[in-house]
Amino acid sequence: MSGKLMAAVSAAVLLWAVPALADGELHIYNWGDYTNPKLIEKFEKQYNVKVTLDDYDSNETMLSKVRAGNSGYDIVVPSDYTVKIMLEEGLLEKTEPNAMPNGKNIDPRFVDIYWDKGRHYTAPWQFGTTTFSVNTDKFKGDIDTLAILFDPPNELKGQINVLDDVNTVMHAAERYAGVPRCGADKASLKKVNDTLMAAKPSWKTFSYDTITKITSGDVIVTEQWNGAAYRSRQKIPAIKYAYPKEGIEGWMDNVAVLKGAKNLENAKLFQDFVMAPENAALISEFAGYDNGIAGSHKFLPPEFANSPEINPPAGAPAAEFVPPCPPEVVEIYNKIWTNLRK
Amino acid sequence: MAEPRAIDIKDQPGFRSIAIICLLVLYVPVLILMIFSLNSGSLVTHWEGVTLGWYGSALLNEEFHNAARNTLIISVSATIISTICATLAAIGMTRVKPWRGLAAAFMVINLPLMVPEIITAVATLSFFALIAGTFGLNFGIGNLILAHTVFCIPFAYMPIRARLEDMDLTLEYAAADLYATPWNAFKRITLPLLVPGIMSGAALAFIVSFDDFTITQLVAGPGQTTLPLYIWNQIRRPMTPEINAISTILLLVSILFVSVSFLIARRRAK
Amino acid sequence: MTTATLSPATLSKAAFFEAQAVKAGARRNRLLSLPALIIIGIFGVLPLLIICVYSFLVAAPYGGVQWQFSTDAYLNFLFQRDIFDDTLQFTPDFLIIYLRSFLFAVVTTVICLLLGFPTAYFMATRPPAQRNWWVLLITIPFWSNLLVRTLAIMFIIRDEGLINNALLALGVIDKPITMLYTNFAIQLGLLYAFLPFMVLPLYSSLEKLDFRLIEAAYDLYATRRQVLWRVIIPLSKPGIIAGCLLVFIPALGAYVTPLILGGGVHLMIGDLIAQQFGSGRNWPLGCAQALILMAAVLVALFFYVRNTSGKVQHG
Incomplete structure (x- = not known):
């Protein structure tokens, strides 16, 4: 009932x-x-x-x-x-x-x-993923390494745009330095800081406006989201999205x-x-x-x-989704970031 | 002959050329952006050919319509309210004997100028949320108009104050001697003298309100997207010349508006 | 005696009544500033108090604040725990950023004044019917959007942009001059953005210039230069001060134009503060940074008010 x-x-x-x-x-x-x-x-x-x-x-x-x-x-x-x-x-x-x-x-x-x-x-x-794109008309070398951003060959020095985004840049630096994401360990953070300080003179700009930056010829390399890389390639076919062996941000x-x-x-x-x-x-x-x-x-x-931007090649590292860093790490990130751009 | 002499004494060497250079500097980028609205390519950085297509897509773009309507409502209201408040305040703070607290009042009026935008934005957001939470008050788009009015007041106030300071008061006294009521004296004497100051103040208030992004972004409620928000939030994507078409439409509207008001003014003067 | 009517007592009485009348009028006028003061009081001062409170709290883990008293935000402005050895050290990072913004704001103000004064003077000496036209002419470019204008400036000054291409084609240079993403580009952008804020207050003040005074000066054989420096500029002082304030203070906090045209390599005050509310997740620090900036500006403004309030008495 x-x-x-x-x-x-x-x-x-x-x-x-x-x-x-x-x-x-x-x-x-x-x-x-x-x-x-x-x-x-x-x-x-x-x-x-x-x-x-x-x-x-x-x-x-x-x-x-x-x-x-x-x-x-x-x-x-x-x-x-x-x-x-x-x-x-x-x-x-x-x-x-x-x-x-x-x-x-x-x-x-x-x-x-x-x-x-x-x-x-x-x-x-x-x-999506966040790595970087390279205009391969202007650079012929191997691009699947974060060294392009952090220890670039001479012809790329001063021709790099990175995202104006503290987390993306810090995580990439951590991958290149071979330390874990959001680690509070002082020695690791020191490595990350040194990596960034060494790379900074090679960076031309910090900007989200990545498609314009690379298609207008302002830079040869830009940190980028994969979808933006796809769009950039529609403008200039030689623009190639990298899958760096050190790891990929998802x-x-x-x-x-x-x-x-x-x-x-x-x-x-x-x-x-x-x-x-x-x-x-x-x-x-x-x-x-x-x-x-x-x-x-x-x-x-x-x-x-079927584009290469949304289909990583076999052997590319899996995208890593990084949880929010703990407050004490955020504070240090903030200091490193400010010091980097002071 | 008096006339040539009069023109002569006003002249200062080189000032005309500098004025023309200033106008050139202000207008060259605007001309470029107008030209690029006709670009048939889809990038604002490379010229590919001529098309009117971007105007078509801009005019059919509903988001643009909404944003333009919101922007005009907010900017025009904020300009009017802030200019009235600023005019009154400028009179109240210059046509008086110095009063205790005058300096403090001056600081208060200019406070919005000094507070970094993001701070005003966060504070205003918290404040409106508090009002909405405690009293259930939400003024809708009025929230944005109020927020804009606040930061427009100093921009309207300073030119008007600059006009009033050291202004000759004999006319006002003469009017008072002739038993004009304070309102009549204000309307007939003070206000006309103030017009250039009010024009300048209103113009500044308008352009400040029209381009505001930071404060608007945090204070705006659903459906209250303004043009700066609409345009800024496209930066993750490459800008297409549609943005230029949108800007050109706004510029043409302003030029049309200015010309019409100028013609009306001239006809009236005849 | 006829002099009785002019006795000091009578005179002072008359003066007293006149003073009373003036005072009453003045007091009424004073009330005119109320609407502006109330609006800013409620929607400007109250929020500012919220910010003051925030600056003495502790940052919540994911942005926002926790209700716990702390002066760390202020301490951290100059001294920070060293990231690597944990000692409290003098850290000039913020000062450097403040200094940079300050320099840009000063240079912007000076150039705006140098260009704006002649322009405003030129406007003010047009026939009366044309003057309002000029005010609008100065503001029309600002009916487009800041971002779109800035992109147009980028197009003009980039390595493959209008100027470089023109100069290359003319054979004046054989290698592009780098202008974009330099201090020059930032300065140009700031100048563009703030020029009207100098021109219009100056115009508003110059437009009331009494040319009989200038005529008198010429009658006394003053040169053009003397007339400019001894007559015109002193008489337009209120406009100069208003314009400088409207350019200097906002330029100090400007960050969008510098970010785009300068490429974002160096932070400005505006960036720095915004960063604390964004990825930095440290609202108290952002609030403290803003209050320190405002304190500096207030001190400057205080001197301005003290130096000019003497002249307010003319009414």
């Missing part, structure tokens, strides 16, 4: 809820120029939801706003280490994307990740729902929506990175799906 009642009630709730769910608004806060307008349009049509999209330029900006409270956003797209921080601070809603209808599409490599073990909070958005951005989101149900619908292979392909097609959803490649243009 009570079972039947429950069923009836839940059926009624569902009947009421479904149209109500599919109506209304959704406020998304994502990295700049990262969201395919077609994806948003499709979602709006499919669920009759009005979406607003705003952009941020760094995890830290997003985090500051979310942490202050009352940001008004439902969905944010934090990178791996930021998901970890947001979870520790209790900023995200437990939405169980893994149990959603499209949850089965998540590439098994990206289910038990350090930032959200078992995918209870976040859905994959895009992932990252993943994830769709998360904020705790207290006003449009919680729509936000869940959106998480499920982006895990459908054809939708994940829309994301990748626009922004140029792989997405962590199995079966999405067949919806992608083959020259992109």
Whole structure:
């Protein structure tokens, strides 16, 4: 009896809820120029939801706003280490994307990740690697080594751009110096510091604007994300993305729902929506990175799906996803970084 | 003959050339960016040929429309409010006997100038979040207008103050002697004398508000993206000439606006 | 006696009433500054107090603050635990960065003044109908976006850019002159960004220049140069001061233009402070750095107010 009642009630709730769910608004806060307008349009049509999209330029900006409270956003797209921080601070809603209808599409490599073990909070958005690209018209040597950045041959000295990003640069230096990531050990940090100080005179600029830097001829080498490298190669075919033997930085951005989101149900619908292979392909097609959803490649243009930028060669080291460093290490990173650029 | 003499005494050698150099310096980059809006290549760094295509995509770009609308609402409101406040404050702080706290008031007015942007941004963000959390108050886009007004006030205030300082007061006294009410005296005498200062102040307030990124990024709520946010957040991608087309459209709008107001003013003068 | 009406007592009474009337008017005028003071008081001063409090707290592990009193942020400004041997040492890193920004701001102010003064004077001596035109002419370029303008400047000065290509084609040089990513580029960018902030206050002040005074000076056989230095410049002092403040203070905190045009090799104050709120995850340090900067500016401003408040009395 009570079972039947429950069923009836839940059926009624569902009947009421479904149209109500599919109506209304959704406020998304994502990295700049990262969201395919077609994806948003499709979602709006499919669920009759009005979406607003705003952009941020760094995890830290997003985090500051979310942490202050009352940001008004439902969905944010934090990178791996930021998901970890947001979870520790209790900023995200437990939405169980893994149990959603499209949850089965998540590439098994990206289910038990350090930032959200078992995918209870976040859905994959895009992932990629960060190494560097070289214009091989201007440099013919072996590029698959971090020595290109940290101990460059003479013809590359003063022709290098690195990302204006403390973590990426520090981690790369740690790999080159052969010490662990985020290590607090003084001797290792000294090595890292020496590596950076020795490399600095060879660096021309610190900038995120990597595609313009390398395609305009300002530099020959630039630290870069793989998707940006793909785009650079579309402009100058000789630009080659390196897979340094010392190790490769990996990252993943994830769709998360904020705790207290006003449009919680729509936000869940959106998480499920982006895990459908054809939708994940829309994301990748626009922004140029792989997405962590199995079966999405067949919806992608083959020259992109088969490009060397998203398919590492056999023998390349596996991408390493680095958790947030402990505060005492961040403090030292900060000092080294300031000293490097004073 | 009085006329040639009058022009002669105003002249200072070389000043005309320097003024022209200044204008050239200001306009050359703007001309370049306008020319590149016609580039058929997809990079802002290499010239490939002529097209109007970027204007098409800019005009059809909904994000651009929203951002442009938000920017204009915010900048125009903040300019008007801050210029009014600044004008009143400049009068209240120069047309008086020095009062206790005058120096402090001057510091307060100029405070937004001294605080680094990121600090104002973080502080304002915390402040609005606090208000929203405790009193449930959220002024929507009003939050941004208020934040902009605050940092625009000193920029509007300084030119107006510079105008008022050492200004001849005999006219105002004469008006008062003729029993003009303070408001009439202000409207007929002080305000017209102040116009160049107010124009300069408003112009500065507007360009400061129009280009603000740091504070806007942290204070903006959902759907409140402004043009600087929209443009800056594309830096991870190579800029296409669409950005130039967007800027050119804004420049043309401003030129149109200026010309129309100039023509109206001239017709009225006739 | 007729002199009775002019007795000192009567005179002082009249003066007293007039003074009362002036005072009442002055007090009313004083209230006019209230709206601005209230707005800045609520939305400027209050947030600043939050920042002061933050600067005496401890950084939370992932950004933000923990409610625990500490003066480390201030101590760390000049002294830091050595990364490698843990001793507290004098560390000039921040001072170097402050000094760099300070120098750029000073040079920017001086060049803006040298270029801006003649421009403003030229504007102020146009026929009245043209003057408002000029104000707009100066501001129109700023209707485009800062980033887009900066990219255009990059295009002009890069190694394969407009100037170098033109000079190469003309045969003036045979190797490009490196301008982009140098101090020259930073200075050029700052100059561009802040020129109107000098020109417009100067114009506002010069426009009221009483040319009878200049005529009088010429009648007394003053040379052009003497008229400029002894008459025009002293009379436009309020404008010069306003312009210098509007250029110097914001230039001190500027970082976007230097970052793009200078290539980001050297940090500016603005970068440094922003970094503490970003990847540095040390809000208290950022707040302390900002307050130290403001204290320095305030001291300078204090002297300005003291030196000019004497002249406010004309009303």
